[in-house]
Amino acid sequence: xxxxxxxxxxxxxxxxxxxxxxxxxxxxxxxxxxxGAVGKTLKEKDINLRVALAFGKxxxxxxxxxxxxxxxxxxxxxxxNERARIxxxxxxxxxxxxxxxxxxSGQSARGTETYTLGMHRAxxxxxxxxRENSAIMLESNYAEKYEGFDPKSSESYIIFELMQDxxxxxxxxxxxxxxxxxxxxxxxxxxxxxxAGFLVLRATSMPSCLVEVGYITxxxxxxxxxxxxxxxxxxxxxxxxxxxxxxxxx
Ligand SMILES: [Zn+2]
Numbered sequence: 001x002x003x004x005x006x007x008x009x010x011x012x013x014x015x016x017x018x019x020x021x022x023x024x025x026x027x028x029x030x031x032x033x034x035x036g037a038v039g040k041t042l043k044e045k046d047i048n049l050r051v052a053l054a055f056g057k058x059x060x061x062x063x064x065x066x067x068x069x070x071x072x073x074x075x076x077x078x079x080x081n082e083r084a085r086i087x088x089x090x091x092x093x094x095x096x097x098x099x100x101x102x103x104x105s106g107q108s109a110r111g112t113e114t115y116t117l118g119m120h121r122a123x124x125x126x127x128x129x130x131r132e133n134s135a136i137m138l139e140s141n142y143a144e145k146y147e148g149f150d151p152k153s154s155e156s157y158i159i160f161e162l163m164q165d166x167x168x169x170x171x172x173x174x175x176x177x178x179x180x181x182x183x184x185x186x187x188x189x190x191x192x193x194x195x196a197g198f199l200v201l202r203a204t205s206m207p208s209c210l211v212e213v214g215y216i217t218x219x220x221x222x223x224x225x226x227x228x229x230x231x232x233x234x235x236x237x238x239x240x241x242x243x244x245x246x247x248x249x250x
Contacts, residue, residue, distance in 0.1 A: 010045060010142055014213045015102065017061075020091075021065055021066060021067040022060060022065065022066045022067070022093050022094075022249075023066070023067045023068075023090050023091060023092045023093050023094075024056075024066055024067070024068050024069070024092065024094050024096070024242065024247060025068060025069045025070075025071065025086060025087040025090060025092040025094070025095045025096070025161060026052045026055060026068060026069070026071070026096055026098070027052070027057045027070075027071040027072075027083050027087075027095065027096065027097040027098065027200065028044070028045070028048040028049040028051075028053070028070070028071065028072055028098055029044065029048045029076055029097055029098055029099040029100075029132070029135075029200075029210075030044055030045035030048060030099075030135060031045045031048075031049065031072050031074075031076050031077050032075060032076045032078075033077050033078030033138055034077055034116070034135050034138050034245075036048065036100065036135075037097065037100055037101065037102035037131070037216045037217070038102075038216070039102075039216035039217060039222040039225075040180065040219065040222060041214060041226065042222055042225060042226050044099065044100040044102075045075065046075070047100045047213065047216070047225050047226070048098045048099055048100060048213075049073075049074075049075065050231050051098050051213055051230075051231060051234050051235055051238070052070065052098045053070075053073065054228070054231050054232070054234075054235035055098075055234075055235040055238040055239060055242075056068045056070060058234075058235055058236065058239040059239060059242065062239070062243075063246075065244070066246070067090075069086065069087070069090045069092065071083040071086050076086070077138065079136070079139045079145075080133070080135060080136055080139075080197075080199045080200045080203075081145060081146070081203055083097070083200050084200060084201075084202075084203030084204045085203070087204045087205075087206060087208075088203075088204065088205055088206075091204055092204075092206050093205055093207075093249070094174070094206060094208070094209075094242075094245070094246075095201070095204045095206055095207070095208035095209075096121060096128065096174075096208070096209060096211065096238070096242075097198075097200055097201065097208070097209070097210040097211065098210075098211050098213065098238075099197070099213070099216060100212060100213055100215075100216045100225065101113065101128065101130060101211060101212040101213075101214065101215045101217075102131065102215060102216055102217045103215055103217045103218070104127065104220065105128075108217070108218060109191075109215050109217075109218065110189055110214065110215050110218045110220070110221045111177075111188055111189030111190060111191040111193060111214065111215070111221075112186075112188045112189070112190065112191060112213055112214055113128070113191045113192060113193075113200075113208050113211075113212045114176075114178045114179050114192075114193050114194075114210070114211050114212070115129075115175070115193075115194050115195065115196050115209060115210045115211075115212070116165075116168065116171040116172050116174040116175050116180075116193070116194075116195055116201070116208070116209050116218040117160070117163070117165050117171065117196075117197070117198060117201040117208065118160060118163075118165060118168065118170075118195025118196065118197070119157070119160045119161040119196075119197065120157070120160075120195060120196040120197065121194075121195070122194070125174050125194045125195070125196040126154065126157060126196060126197075128196060128212065129157070129196035129197045129198050130151055130152060131174035131196065132198055132199075132200070132210070133149075133151035133197075133199045134152065136149075136151055136199065137151065146199065146228050149199065151199070157197045159197070160196075160197035160202070163202070163227070165218060166249065167206060167207040167208065170207035170245075170249075171207045171208055171209050172193060173245065173248065174207060174209055174241065174242075174245045175193040176193055177210045177240075177241035177244050177245055178209065178211060178237070178238060178241040179192065179193055180241070181236075181237035181238070181240045181241045182213075182234070182237050184238055185233065185237045185240060186216065186230075186233035186234055186236070186237045187233075189246065198210050200249060213225065213234050214230075215228075221250075
């Protein structure tokens with residue numbers, strides 16, 4: 001009898017576990033009062049949202065077993081901690097943050113990069129994290145909320161060196177798949193996979209990465225990022241990478 005009830009219990013647990021849908025959180029960077037990087041005609045927040053919604057729609061249409069959660073679906077400001085909280089609250093299996101890059105004035109760059117949480121090895125990666133993290137300066141009491149973290153100070157980033165990211169392997173595997181798709185499916189210039197200290201990734205408790213879909217500061221890339229073709233190609237690339245990643249997680 002005891003053995004039977006144990007068997008039934010494990011059966012119920014197994015069914016409950018398998019019934020939990022895979023939850024994907026798609027985070028369109030910036031929004032509302034925070035435009036992100038600004039180009040000649042476009043704002044980063046709008047590019048991020050268009051790509052995020054198009055990517056999510058593909059997943060919803062083609063993978064009905066996946067639950068898609070958006071941190072924002074409109075042009076609103078969402079704090080970085082809140083974006084991570086949305087993912088944690090939904091017990092997400094994966095978190096993908098979508099951004100658009102900008103090069104420092106006087107420099108030119110083009111192409112896509114995908115980041116996972118970690119310590120930067122190159123100063124240029126730190127600059128990307130500094131720029132993305134500076135969104136918290138638009139939040140009230142940011143010093144208090146982020147425990148004195150100063151997004152502009154290099155010293156603040158030392159904490160990322162001490163962090164052990166248990167999801168690093170899965171995050172890097174997804175990041176590589178995304179870059180492969182950007183290169184082969186969207187024909188974008190592949191700038192690689194890197195680590196850097198992004199606050200939005202630090203607070204999430206699941207595999208995660210942050211995608212930079214192109215440089216808004218590059219005139220021809222800005223033109224591309226504003227096109228319907230970009231929306232299709234970038235969202236298809238993210239979808240393909242996600243599908244391949246999910247297949248390795250079962
Ligand atoms: Zn951004």
